[in-house]
Every structure is written in C-alpha cells, then in structure tokens.
Amino acid sequence: MPELVPALASYTTSWGTTVGGVYTPPGQRGQGVARRVLAGHLAELREAGVRRAVLFSSDPAARRAYEAIGFQRCGSYALVLFAGPTFVEQ
Numbered sequence: 001m002p003e004l005v006p007a008l009a010s011y012t013t014s015w016g017t018t019v020g021g022v023y024t025p026p027g028q029r030g031q032g033v034a035r036r037v038l039a040g041h042l043a044e045l046r047e048a049g050v051r052r053a054v055l056f057s058s059d060p061a062a063r064r065a066y067e068a069i070g071f072q073r074c075g076s077y078a079l080v081l082f083a084g085p086t087f088v089e090q
Contacts (some may be wrong), residue, residue, distance in 0.1 A: 004028075006037045010045070016052025017045055022062065035065040042069070 004025035010017045019041075024034040042053060056077055057063050063073070 006033050008034075008038060008041060010041065010053075012045065012050060016054065017042075017050050019053060019055040022055075030061075032065070034062070035069055038066070039069045 004027075006025065006028065007021070007023045008019060009021035010019045012018075019038065022034055022038060045053070053071075055066060055071065057066060067073075
C-alpha cells in the first residue's frame with residue numbers, strides 16, 4: 001500500500017495566496033508535520049514574491065498550527081449551501 005503523505009493546495013494571484021485543503025494522515029497528526037509542510041510552502045511563495053496569505057480553518061488543532069507559524073485570526077466566515085441553482089438578476 002502506498003504511504004500517505006501530508007498535502008496542501010494553494011491558489012496564488014497578484015494579490016497573494018489562498019491556502020486550502022491541508023491534509024495530514026492520521027498517523028502523522030500532532031507531530032508538527034502539517035506546520036512544517038505549510039511553512040516550507042509559504043517560504044517558497046515568499047521567495048517568488050508573494051507577500052500575503054489567507055486560509056480558512058474550523059479545526060482548533062489546525063488553527064493552533066497556523067498560529068504557530070504566524071497566521072493571525074482576523075474574523076470568521078460562513079458557508080452557504082443552496083438547495084438548488086440560484087440566479088441573481090443583474
């Protein structure tokens with residue numbers, strides 16, 4: 001069976017980067033693995049000129065990891081799921 005490894009995704013524009021989809025395999029959680037992977041990714045982006053990063057988290061352990069590498073809480077968010085297609089007239 002292939003070994004599971006930590007993963008993350010980010011989307012970068014001229015404004016900065018949005019980090020999402022951070023995943024740590026269960027057997028590696030609580031060891032700082034995601035923190036190191038994310039910090040390394042952000043260092044690469046900084047070398048490429050990116051100066052802003054934002055991410056969203058609802059998990060307390062993940063928030064502690066993000067705060068440990070310098071992220072600060074600046075608000076909260078909500079997710080709205082519509083039952084069906086919604087069209088807005090312009």
